[in-house]
Amino acid sequence: SSAIVNPYNLIPTVVIGIIFYFMREYYLQTSRNVKRVEATTRSPIYSHLSASLSGLSTIRAFGAEKVLVREFDGHQDLHSSSFYLFISTSRAFGFYLDVFCVIYIAIVTLTFFINGDSGGNVGLAITQALGMTGMVQWGMRQSAELENTMTSVERVVEYDTVDPEPALEAEGKKKPPKEWPQEGHVKFDKLSLRYNPDPDTDRVLKGLEFDIQSREKVGIVGRTGAGKSSLINALFRLSYNEGSIVIDSRDIHEMGLHDLRGKLSIIPQEPVLFSGSLRYNLDPFDEYPDEKLWRALKEVKLEEAVNELPSGLSSKINEGGSNFSVGQRQLVCLARAILRENKILVMDEATANVDPQTDKLIQQTIREKFDECTVLTIAHRLNTVMDSDKVLVMDAGRCVEFGTPYELLTAEDGPRIFYGMVKQTGKSTFDHLLKIAKEAYDKKHRHITSDV
Secondary structure: OHHHHOHHHHHHHHHHHHHHHHHHHHHHHHHHHHHHHHHHHHHHHHHHHHHHHHOHHHHHHOOOHHHHHHHHHHHHHHHHHHHHHHHHHHHHHHHHHHHHHHHHHHHHHHHHHHHOOOHHHHHHHHHHHHHHHHHHHHHHHHHHHHHHHHHHHHHHHHHHHOOOOOOOOOOHHHOOOOOOOOOOOEEEEEEEEEOOOOOOOOOOEEEEEEEEOOOOEEEEEOOOOOOHHHHHHHHOOOOEEEEEEEEOOEEHHHOOHHHHHOOEEEEOOOOOOOOEEHHHHHOOOOOOOHHHHHHHHHHOOOHHHHHOOOOHHHOEEOHHHOOOOHHHHHHHHHHHHHHHOOOEEEEEOOOOOOOHHHHHHHHHHHHHHOOOOEEEEEOOOHHHOOOOOEEEEEEOOEEEEEEOHHHHHHOOOOOOHHHHHHHOOOHHHHHHHHHHHHHHHHHHHHHHHHHO
């Protein structure tokens, strides 16, 4: 309207439009990156708070409140600094928009005074200029805010670039039969593993070659970072494998992930329970009748505890199983493995965080229920593998020793890494563990001799 009354007003209008455009571009170069940093530093605050709340009893038991408070303050300070920077740049952008809008209105008003127009025209020009600058300011701020919040979409879109997992189910002859594996014979052939999709990255496991016979109980030992857990990742195909793992004459890389993982049972060090009913946690795919579920619970001595729950198998389990003790959660995982009746069981030091009574129950149940299965046990405590059929010693991603515990302890040549690990426990403990290993060795050889 002001341009109709005074066409010269188009000149400052075009100029202010160009200034606003360049101001917006200049502002976004900074604010977009600052917003990205702010979003990145916000996540650790939530995860730290969630972890602290779930482990509150442990934190108080060890008197670690001050350590956790310092950690939280560190995360909070980092986020606050980036958020303050974002707010500052946003306010600065708004301030300079206001400054140029005031200059624009002043120019428009002065042009009317210079031309000597009537008061009505001056009033019309000022009101229209105020309305237009207000709308332009609002539009600029909203478009800039839209650009900034698109950083959240950026973080979601990043998942689109992640390499998808292989097919869940194989077709034709590559799909294993329902009864596979019948024996549980596992062969690692020149197996290497890397966590990065880039073929040129370092291998965590390097050229592993060993043979695990059916129904053998194998303990996997090694120092921190030796590659024990990576070996399990390779078995479940959670990373990028090279070479082959053959189970009962079938290469696991040729079959679907569901075909493979559905036939392997695992009892992790940290028992995993999902929010839902106890029945869902035991049998998420509704494959077994209630009688079989109760039988599995009875075998792990949980039947009485579940009977005391208000809804039995339908009782609600909180997120992470927080309404169950660690020992009970571990027993639920064991019951889940018993239900599956798979020929291969993997244990990631399942008894590391439980009381001695539950430890004894788990060990006894595994010996009885999984006697006909191949069992791989990642051991952080050497006494858990001394009665194993064989021990696999890992070091820097390689298999350095593989044999019976007694043979590895009494061997006079070779790397003798296992011997050194046991020796470090002290003389009395060494003698006790050697005795256990010898008894297991003699028992197995007597059994073989009687079979012959």
